[in-house]
Amino acid sequence: MNKNQPIDLNFDKAHIWHPYTSMIDPLPVYPVTHTDKNRIFLETGESLIDGMASWWSALHGYNHPKLVKAMTEQASQMSHVMFGGITHAPAVNLCKKLVEITPEPLQRVFLADSGSVSVEVAIKMALQYWLSQGHHSKNKLMTAKKGYHGDTFAAMSVCDPVNSMHSMYQGFLPEHIFVDAPKSKFGEEQNDAELVALENTFKQHHNELAAFIIEPIVQNAGGMNFYNAKYLKKLRELCDEYDVLLILDEIATGFGRTGKMFACEHADIAPDILCIGKALTGGCMTLSATLTTDKVALGISQGEAKVLMHGPTFMGNPLACATAVASLELLEDTDWHGNVTRLYNAMQDLHRCESFEAVKEVRTLGAIGVVELLDVVDVAKIQKFFIEKGLWIRPFGKLIYIMPPYITSNEDIAQLIDGIYQAIEQKAY
Numbered sequence: 001m002n003k004n005q006p007i008d009l010n011f012d013k014a015h016i017w018h019p020y021t022s023m024i025d026p027l028p029v030y031p032v033t034h035t036d037k038n039r040i041f042l043e044t045g046e047s048l049i050d051g052m053a054s055w056w057s058a059l060h061g062y063n064h065p066k067l068v069k070a071m072t073e074q075a076s077q078m079s080h081v082m083f084g085g086i087t088h089a090p091a092v093n094l095c096k097k098l099v100e101i102t103p104e105p106l107q108r109v110f111l112a113d114s115g116s117v118s119v120e121v122a123i124k125m126a127l128q129y130w131l132s133q134g135h136h137s138k139n140k141l142m143t144a145k146k147g148y149h150g151d152t153f154a155a156m157s158v159c160d161p162v163n164s165m166h167s168m169y170q171g172f173l174p175e176h177i178f179v180d181a182p183k184s185k186f187g188e189e190q191n192d193a194e195l196v197a198l199e200n201t202f203k204q205h206h207n208e209l210a211a212f213i214i215e216p217i218v219q220n221a222g223g224m225n226f227y228n229a230k231y232l233k234k235l236r237e238l239c240d241e242y243d244v245l246l247i248l249d250e251i252a253t254g255f256g257r258t259g260k261m262f263a264c265e266h267a268d269i270a271p272d273i274l275c276i277g278k279a280l281t282g283g284c285m286t287l288s289a290t291l292t293t294d295k296v297a298l299g300i301s302q303g304e305a306k307v308l309m310h311g312p313t314f315m316g317n318p319l320a321c322a323t324a325v326a327s328l329e330l331l332e333d334t335d336w337h338g339n340v341t342r343l344y345n346a347m348q349d350l351h352r353c354e355s356f357e358a359v360k361e362v363r364t365l366g367a368i369g370v371v372e373l374l375d376v377v378d379v380a381k382i383q384k385f386f387i388e389k390g391l392w393i394r395p396f397g398k399l400i401y402i403m404p405p406y407i408t409s410n411e412d413i414a415q416l417i418d419g420i421y422q423a424i425e426q427k428a429y
């Protein structure tokens with residue numbers, strides 16, 4: 001394709017939906033021609049320091065030669081072949097690696113095509129498991145408010161009820177049980193009353209519960225809430241005690257972002273079912289996986305259906321799997337932990353934003369930095385300001401946050417932080 005061919009913004013505006021965007025009065029979109037390392041290049045000539053890693057996914061930055069090589073070699077050999085009755089090296093190699101790097105009890109891998117789908121699969125696994133054990137009443141989920149698990153219907157039914165407008169879909173969405181969002185902060189004291197309340201909800205509802213689903217340690221799109229590892233530990237204990245499966249959604253937190261390979265390692269626990277996605281292919285293409293234990297996998301197959309009732313067309317897509325293998329090799333071969341620690345240290349400078357009255361809180365964990373304001377930002381206005389500073393940061397609600405690629409230099413982090421500081425100082429939101 002010709003890099004110089006103009007991008008038709010008028011057509012875009014008239015015909016194309018962007019995420020969560022009005023068709024009548026759409027937010028501006030910026031035409032991008034290419035990317036490189038941690039830079040995004042606009043058609044209008046600007047180059048932007050990327051603060052978003054394309055929504056948690058581009059860990060190694062863009063166009064990493066190893067990933068490009070994996071993609072081009074795999075594309076020329078076999079982009080796709082059906083997974084029913086067929087297997088191939090990219091899928092086998094990827095699943096081997098996933099079994100190896102995830103907590104020990106997780107041994108069985110289902111490859112799906114996006115994060116939301118992996119959540120659908122996780123929920124199906126939990127429901128089918130209890131059905132096959134003859135527990136027909138265990139068909140509800142419990143979760144915490146402020147969660148985000150994706151935009152498909154089952155996933156949406158466990159997202160924060162207010163953020164995802166459950167009222168609008170009443171009668172269409174299954175109704176689940178919500179506990180308050182975890183309140184005790186990461187690294188601080190765990191409030192005991194909170195754990196007692198959680199236990200009481202388990203006592204009351206366990207007979208109808210198939211699973212508890214939550215994002216471990218960091219609730220992401222539902223509010224960037226960093227919560228206490230003891231909460232997660234307690235959750236594991238309660239799930240064991242009351243015979244409820246624990247589904248951890250590590251689609252955003254997985255692959256080192258919080259300073260551990262998987263965020264559940266902060267609490268030293270393993271889930272019964274794990275969802276991963278986003279950074280799985282290093283941000284190159286869509287792929288997700290749902291992993292589970294022998295107990296759940298074999299339990300499902302003891303049931304009436306004998307099989308898990310799911311099988312997407314592009315399951316185990318070789319191109320995506322080969323890219324994921326290369327991305328995981330890169331993680332192994334680079335000092336991701338050192339980089340995440342370096343970014344964490346560099347991000348401490350974000351705390352100077354606390355001097356503004358408009359700021360409610362600044363928090364950092366792993367390679368994530370969040371400035372929570374008291375008021376909702378005007379996304380179009382602040383984004384324009386950031387672009388003028390050569391930065392790509394996309395706030396939502398009251399949150400200005402960054403989770404840059406791990407390769408980002410300290411100088412670039414300093415620029416991202418400066419940009420955020422100035423945006424608040426100059427009320428550019």
Ligand SMILES: *Cc1c(COP(=O)(O)O)cnc(C)c1O
Nearest residue numbers: 114115116148149150220251252
């Ligand atoms: C992004 C995300 C999803 C949904 O993934 P998609 O690939 O967008 O479908 C689910 N859970 C969490 C925690 C996420 O961050």
